Amino acid sequence: MFEHSITRREALSNILKITGGIAAAYSISFPLMPARLNAESKPTNWIIEGYGQSSGYSINALTRKMFEFAGGISTFISKGDIVVIKPNVSWAQPPHLAATTHPEVVQAVIELCQEAGAKKVRIADNTIHDARRCFSVTGVGLVAEKTGAELVDPKSSLMKEMNLKGERLNLWPVFTPIVEADKVINLPVAKVHGLSGLTLGLKNWIGAVGGRRPALHQDIHQTIVDLAGFFKPTLTLIDATRIMIANGPSGGDEKDVKTMNRLILSNDPVAADAKAAGLFNKNPLDVGFIKIAQERGMGTSDMEKLTQFQVSV
Amino acid sequence: MKIKYLIWVRRVSQVFFFCLFIYLLLGTRLPQDVYIDYTSSFSGNTDIRMNDPVDFFWRLDPLVWLTSLLSSKQWIKGFGWAVGVVAAAFFLGRFFCGFICPFGVMHHFISVFRPVLKGKDLIAANQPRPSMKIKYFLLVVILVSALAGINFSGWLDPMSVLFKSMGLAVFPALGNGLIEVITMLAQSDIKSLNYLGYGIDYLSTRIFGYQYIAYQTGFMIGAIFLLILYLNRIKPRFFCRVICPLGALLGVCSKYTILRLEQKEDSCTHCGICTKHCQGAASCEPGSIWQGSECLLCLNCQELCPENALSFRFALPHTSGSKMDLGRRYLLGGLLAGVSLPFLSKLDGKIYKVAPPDLIRPPGALSETRFLERCIRCGLCMKVCPTNAIHPAFAEAGIQGFWTPTLIMTFGYCEYSCTLCGSVCPTGAIEELTAREKIQAPIRIGSAYLERGLCLPWSGNQPCIVCEEHCPTSPKAIYFKRDVITKADGQKLDVQLPFVELPRCVGCGICENKCPVKGKPAIRVISAGESRSTENQILL
Numbered sequence: 001m002f003e004h005s006i007t008r009r010e011a012l013s014n015i016l017k018i019t020g021g022i023a024a025a026y027s028i029s030f031p032l033m034p035a036r037l038n039a040e041s042k043p044t045n046w047i048i049e050g051y052g053q054s055s056g057y058s059i060n061a062l063t064r065k066m067f068e069f070a071g072g073i074s075t076f077i078s079k080g081d082i083v084v085i086k087p088n089v090s091w092a093q094p095p096h097l098a099a100t101t102h103p104e105v106v107q108a109v110i111e112l113c114q115e116a117g118a119k120k121v122r123i124a125d126n127t128i129h130d131a132r133r134c135f136s137v138t139g140v141g142l143v144a145e146k147t148g149a150e151l152v153d154p155k156s157s158l159m160k161e162m163n164l165k166g167e168r169l170n171l172w173p174v175f176t177p178i179v180e181a182d183k184v185i186n187l188p189v190a191k192v193h194g195l196s197g198l199t200l201g202l203k204n205w206i207g208a209v210g211g212r213r214p215a216l217h218q219d220i221h222q223t224i225v226d227l228a229g230f231f232k233p234t235l236t237l238i239d240a241t242r243i244m245i246a247n248g249p250s251g252g253d254e255k256d257v258k259t260m261n262r263l264i265l266s267n268d269p270v271a272a273d274a275k276a277a278g279l280f281n282k283n284p285l286d287v288g289f290i291k292i293a294q295e296r297g298m299g300t301s302d303m304e305k306l307t308q309f310q311v312s313v
Numbered sequence: 314m315k316i317k318y319l320i321w322v323r324r325v326s327q328v329f330f331f332c333l334f335i336y337l338l339l340g341t342r343l344p345q346d347v348y349i350d351y352t353s354s355f356s357g358n359t360d361i362r363m364n365d366p367v368d369f370f371w372r373l374d375p376l377v378w379l380t381s382l383l384s385s386k387q388w389i390k391g392f393g394w395a396v397g398v399v400a401a402a403f404f405l406g407r408f409f410c411g412f413i414c415p416f417g418v419m420h421h422f423i424s425v426f427r428p429v430l431k432g433k434d435l436i437a438a439n440q441p442r443p444s445m446k447i448k449y450f451l452l453v454v455i456l457v458s459a460l461a462g463i464n465f466s467g468w469l470d471p472m473s474v475l476f477k478s479m480g481l482a483v484f485p486a487l488g489n490g491l492i493e494v495i496t497m498l499a500q501s502d503i504k505s506l507n508y509l510g511y512g513i514d515y516l517s518t519r520i521f522g523y524q525y526i527a528y529q530t531g532f533m534i535g536a537i538f539l540l541i542l543y544l545n546r547i548k549p550r551f552f553c554r555v556i557c558p559l560g561a562l563l564g565v566c567s568k569y570t571i572l573r574l575e576q577k578e579d580s581c582t583h584c585g586i587c588t589k590h591c592q593g594a595a596s597c598e599p600g601s602i603w604q605g606s607e608c609l610l611c612l613n614c615q616e617l618c619p620e621n622a623l624s625f626r627f628a629l630p631h632t633s634g635s636k637m638d639l640g641r642r643y644l645l646g647g648l649l650a651g652v653s654l655p656f657l658s659k660l661d662g663k664i665y666k667v668a669p670p671d672l673i674r675p676p677g678a679l680s681e682t683r684f685l686e687r688c689i690r691c692g693l694c695m696k697v698c699p700t701n702a703i704h705p706a707f708a709e710a711g712i713q714g715f716w717t718p719t720l721i722m723t724f725g726y727c728e729y730s731c732t733l734c735g736s737v738c739p740t741g742a743i744e745e746l747t748a749r750e751k752i753q754a755p756i757r758i759g760s761a762y763l764e765r766g767l768c769l770p771w772s773g774n775q776p777c778i779v780c781e782e783h784c785p786t787s788p789k790a791i792y793f794k795r796d797v798i799t800k801a802d803g804q805k806l807d808v809q810l811p812f813v814e815l816p817r818c819v820g821c822g823i824c825e826n827k828c829p830v831k832g833k834p835a836i837r838v839i840s841a842g843e844s845r846s847t848e849n850q851i852l853l
Contacts, residue, residue, distance in 0.1 A: 252787035
């Protein structure tokens, strides 16, 4: 196939040149890098809280700084990965009403993934309101257009029945792009909910399945944990730039919204939710699904067991 | 002025307008790729709208203009084109039927492409018949009914019939079938079949949308459509000649058209080619009197006559001749039917006595009497509704409201911020709103009520909050009271019992749509409380 095949010697020397070059570059740049998590430090789970302190701070800059502290996006996303971003854009409500993930957060994460060399970044959410209206009103459609990320329509043909192997849920239609991705980043918004108390990262997986979703509410905490046990995200980034404190999960009024200027990033989905529960002045263990998820060993709500960082811009 | 290429102008024009009709029909929905920034649509006056003027063909349609003018007694804006078409008919005859009408194009194509009738049978079928007067009768019925306050035009108006047939029957049926195939392929365990499914999906969603679609009476609409098409086997362009009230209206206007067929009897050999290819059965053969009101201006006779005995020329009409008058009996019968139809159909009491609870009109709809004056049953709002909530009414609105829009919440629901239906309505039967107006007013289309025996927490079966969760108003119209229920086995069950706070409810129906009790949801919407009515109210 090739006009002249590469000899073993040539190949070896090429490999040496490349790896040596990378190693040299790395060793030079290493001291310049900010304090990072490294693989040896125990415990391995960490949580980063980002504060937007200055007025008119950039959500993008805050997100980037948090990922830098987490060890850089390339720690999580490899070249050629297919990454799925799972925001919460369930409701056709504009961003300032806090019913949906802020488009700037979505955009920042997509750009980071693209910089890490992701082959494809997809935005996937099985919305409650009509999907295309949700995409346009929440601003996530605009983000897709700006960044070139693929916005996946939650079509019935993309729902495939799978075994969730949960305590309450077994066979259930799953939104396939999410399970077929190499890496999944959960990007929920923090808000109150009439039954489960709060809608955070773990509950966001209800938007990753199809089928008779309203029926899930009959045992909401257990079904949330069943779903969260099935979908294991690489990272959870909770958008608490503004949170909905009343009339959740749909909201619809500016009076329901409280500005927090906060983002929470963790590789422990339970910890992220537990931290966010604090924003609503709730004890994490009073929230049913956090408690059950911790009991099932999916993570911890005990911040002492985590490496904690605080970042601000 | 025998110009050979005119027939090609006609053909190109027909194909163009038919394609335009289908293009606009497919565009009558939320655009597939909504990438524009609508995040400010609640605070500003911008809102999601169609990219194309999807009501174009109704703006062109003089029957829609005239009936809504007669029934509403108001000058509805945007019908300048339709007035132009009527005016032009006095000079150019029924050129609209021959050159523009997309339904006519369809009949023309079916009649000409592999016709069943040939030779002498075809010549016989193309002779003028008394049955062709039926359309004038129907026109009289529709116009008089409109004057009496109910606009029935959409039952027979070619634009509305074609739109409903294609948009609510043919395309949804094909689309549903395709989705089944795609789903089968996409869920297969064979990877290559998955990709095949995704591929077909990618192409087909652009045309058929991406969800299963249902329309009440869709079968009826489709069956009538097929029947109308089948009638072309009995005689070419049967609908245009016998039924079409728009054709009748244009026919009346073009009776004394100045673009006339000049028939040279001395050069005619009576070969019959002209009659054989005549689309309107307009007696084009020299020796008989050409009927300007029946001629569809297909120009076949002029084109095909081997002796050049026929040509269209501008000339003043002969005052004698044309006997194709609507007989006095037809006229009287039409008047009588036109007057009695609205009044008889209103006898069901749905307007005068009590508003039907299951008749939920789209947001922005006028009060029922004014709505029936304006609504032409075109089907645009039904096609455009993104949740498939708007359906052609069957019995909900009575005979007078057959095929007018009604919401069926078990199929879809009225999305809180969506105002598409009013934006496409060609006659303003549904007022155009912005999301802000709809939410702030608020525009109520009905009220939700609970049936406690069916409700999961109320019946002591399961905790459930689905209706409250989905309620889009702020503060929510559904609230809870906590209670502890002792189950059959003595186990205590903590439940939140839902209540509806009527002043907050807008009747959007998402609670009914999402209620886990399927088929007959435990929370349902009735029309009482709708903003458009002063009578149909619950609260003071």
